Amino acid sequence: MFEDKERWNRRYASQPPSGVPSELLLRHVDRIVGKKVLDIAAGMGRHARFLSKRGYYVDAIEWSDVALDALKKIPHVRAIEADLERGIALDCLYDAILCFNYLNRNLYPAMMSHLEKGGLLLFETFVADDANEGAPGNPDYLLQKNELLHVFCPLNIVEYSEKFVTREDGRRTLLASLAAIRE
Template sequence: MTVSSWIATWAGLVPPGVAVLDVAAGNGRHTRFFAERGHPVTAIDREVSGLAAADNIEVVAADLEDGSPWPLAGRTFGAVVVTNYLHRPLFPHLFAALQPGGMLLYETFMIGNERFGKPSRPEFLLNDGELLELVRDRFSVIAYEARMISEPKMAMVQRIAARLIS
């Protein structure tokens, strides 16, 4: 699967060499993307069969929704990347996992996506302006979009590139 155009566009804001956390990494398309750019990457997902550990890739198998403690407590990263995944109780952990000045790159489906198929349940869809609201006062927003896309498929997405204020 190809790298998200949003992630590819804003990856340049992630300082060279900083550690990157790829949350709900799936088959690791962004894990490999950042590893190839020279970052140490931690990939976390409950299903890790599509993720291969390597010198600069750490794979963490964890269910992020079963009520267990956040598995990376105390660890921080220069960037946190999340695509096509939403579990709202994780936001405090994602923000706490960022070092001062760290980059949040987040892209997932939003309300309105139900007309195109799945995900269609409200718990998997961001509300209007939700990412902006979440980062307000804590992050410097570099880019934000809430729009329909046609590639890789028709969808309503919301996406943000924001830097944690030091």
């Protein structure tokens, strides 16, 4: 999907990277019991940078060349180039798996099976709703209401919400937030 790569390269090159980690990560970072984290669709590295400073080792998966270059500059971060639309091949278990502002339902099984016992899953992305102002237009990239709750019910759900938030650009959108632990 070369067009996707170019689109993301243009977006990341034209926007200053956000340095503010998600509130969901900030609330649950102390639940990460080990040091190995997977950041799916890591973007410019706002979460990888935050975790690196706290002593975590992060495998950051990204498709954009611009984002990969930024990720390679962060200590303790291994930037992995992968077209997530084609899936991912993981070869280890992680103490935490992060997925923010990205949705690919084909990754659900890998996310559950590559989470270490006691590992933390943090997943936050857009939910379909007629009142959305700042969510993707493609319904393939929008959760259904309570979808994450149902998909990840085999895990111990420690937090789940769906609420409207105001994004940095001032637009409101419905966001689902999940924190779950593999027992």
